[in-house]
Structure formats: structure tokens, C-alpha cells
Amino acid sequence: AQRVTQPEKLLSVFKGAPVELKCNYSYSGSPELFWYVQYSRQRLQLLLRHISRESIKGFTADLNKGETSFHLKKPFAQEEDSAMYYCALTPVPGGGNKLTFGTGTQLKVEL
Amino acid sequence: EPEVTQTPSHQVTQMGQEVILRCVPISNHLYFYWYRQILGQKVEFLVSFYNNEISEKSEIFDDQFSVERPDGSNFTLKIRSTKLEDSAMYFCASRTPQGRTNEKLFFGSGTQLSVL
Numbered sequence: 577a578q579r580v581t582q583p584e585k586l587l588s589v590f591k592g593a594p595v596e597l598k599c600n601y602s603y604s605g606s607p608e609l610f611w612y613v614q615y616s617r618q619r620l621q622l623l624l625r626h627i628s629r630e631s632i633k634g635f636t637a638d639l640n641k642g643e644t645s646f647h648l649k650k651p652f653a654q655e656e657d658s659a660m661y662y663c664a665l666t667p668v669p670g671g672g673n674k675l676t677f678g679t680g681t682q683l684k685v686e687l
Numbered sequence: 688e689p690e691v692t693q694t695p696s697h698q699v700t701q702m703g704q705e706v707i708l709r710c711v712p713i714s715n716h717l718y719f720y721w722y723r724q725i726l727g728q729k730v731e732f733l734v735s736f737y738n739n740e741i742s743e744k745s746e747i748f749d750d751q752f753s754v755e756r757p758d759g760s761n762f763t764l765k766i767r768s769t770k771l772e773d774s775a776m777y778f779c780a781s782r783t784p785q786g787r788t789n790e791k792l793f794f795g796s797g798t799q800l801s802v803l
Contacts, residue, residue: 619690620730620778620794662730674743675722675792677730 578603580665582678589653590686597648597681599637599663607665609639609646610675614660623648623661633657653685689713693779693795700769700802708764708798710779719762720780720792721754723747730778736762769802776800 579602589595601607611623624632626639626646637648646663663678692711700706712719721733735742736754753765762781766773779795 619796622791625791664730674732674735674745675730676732679729 578607578665578667578676580663580676580678582661582663582681584681585679586682586684588684588686591655592652595648595650595653595657595683595685597661597663597683599646599648599678601644601646601663601665603644603665603667605667607667609637610664610666611635611637611646611648612662612664612677614662616659620662653683655685655687658683658685689793691779691781691793691795693777693798695798696796697799698801700800702771702802703768706766706769706800708766708777708779708800710762710764710781710795711760712762712779712781713783713793714760716781716783716793718742718782719754719756721764722778722780722794723775724778724797725772725775733764733777766800769800771802774800774802 581600583598587597609626612620613623614620623635624630624637635648635650637646639646660680660682662680664675666675691713694709698706717737719736722730723733724730731747732745734744734748734754739756751767755763776797776799778797780792782792
């Protein structure tokens with residue numbers, strides 16, 4: 577069975593400081609990893625996925641298979657980054673979008 | 688950008704009553720999902736639906752739950768006899784049939800179900 581662990585429930589940083597939201601996973605096969613974000617009073621939305629290897633809103637995440645991690649990073653936090661962040665996993669291939677979510681980390685960016 | 692629409696945003700019901708949660712997926716999407724999130728816990732997969740049948744369901748999705756696509760636009764989740772522990776935020780999601788299996792999911796804003 578797959579599992580996603582986000583050890584921090586709340587992460588508070590100052591504006592301009594670097595951010596790292598931790599995510600570790602366990603899965604015997606080859607997973608696909610995602611970060612979803614939920615801004616206040618908005619719906620859950622995809623932030624980025626590891627296969628895209630892209631930077632969205634300044635965020636990046638690298639899949640480290642050796643450490644089974646997919647930490648989300650941003651060099652300089654902005655106030656608008658304050659949100660709930662969920663790491664999620666789906667098996668490859670044929671995961672069918674049965675996403676397994678972590679418990680989420682609330683990021684609070686303070687001025 | 689098109690959106691997945693869920694109604695109602697908040698549903699209050701008595702234990703033992705039936706509830707139907709409604710979702711209108713994005714019009715050209717063919718894969719549909721229900722997830723739920725109990726307060727303070729993680730978002731959990733309930734069921735996936737494609738081609739008018741359930742593709743996969745979790746252990747949570749027992750005989751009390753059912754899904755239906757009654758017409759070309761709606762996708763519903765029915766709970767036959769609600770329990771207190773069914774209180775949660777229920778999210779509908781959909782995706783296109785194109786491209787990779789794990790194509791981006793679009794989520795609705797959720798229905799908060801409160802069972803009293």
C-alpha cells in the first residue's frame with residue numbers, strides 16, 4: 577500500500593525567506609508525485625507534478641527515489657503563498673488518479 | 688478556466704437519512720471521482736467512475752455509498768443511511784480522457800456534510 581507523509585502540520589516563515597515543505601512517501605513500485613495547493617476559500621488545485629520538472633509560482637520539487645522524498649521548495653516566500661499544501665502520490669502506470677494524499681502542511685508567510 | 692461545480696456547499700442531515708451530493712464535472716471530461724476529507728484528516732479517495740461504471744473504490748466506499756451519472760452532466764454520490772462518521776468535506780473531481788492516465792485532476796470546491 578502507498579503512503580504519503582508530511583511531517584509538518586504548520587510551517588511559518590517570513591516573507592523573503594526560503595521555504596521547504598517536506599514530503600516522504602512509501603510505495604513499492606514507481607510512483608508519480610504531485611503537489612496540490614488549497615488557498616483560503618478556494619478549491620484544491622494542482623501546483624506541480626514531478627514528471628513535468630517545471631517551476632510553478634517559483635516552486636520546484638525534485639523526486640528523490642533514494643530518500644523517497646518529494647520536498648517542495650521556493651527560494652523566497654511571498655505573502656500570497658500562504659495556503660494549505662498537499663503532497664500526493666499515484667501509482668504508475670495505470671494509477672487512474674487514485675491519489676493518496678498526505679495530511680497537508682499549512683504554510684503561513686508572515687510580513 | 689472551466690470548473691467542476693458541486694452543490695450544495697453545505698448539507699446538514701440527521702443520522703440515518705439519505706443524502707445525495709451533486710457534482711457537474713467539466714463538460715468534456717470522462718473520468719469522475721469522489722474524495723472526502725474528515726476534519727483534521729487527509730483527503731481520501733472514495734471512488735472512480737468511467738464509462739458508466741465504477742473503475743475502482745476504496746474500503747470506505749461500502750454498500751451505503753453509490754454513485755450515478757443520471758444524465759449527461761451530473762455525477763452524484765448517494766449515502767443511503769448516514770452515520771455520524773460520514774461527516775466530512777466531499778470533493779468531486781474530473782479529468783479528460785486525453786493523454787496520460789494520470790492527467791491533471793480538476794476538483795470541485797466541495798460539499799461539507801454534517802450528520803447530526
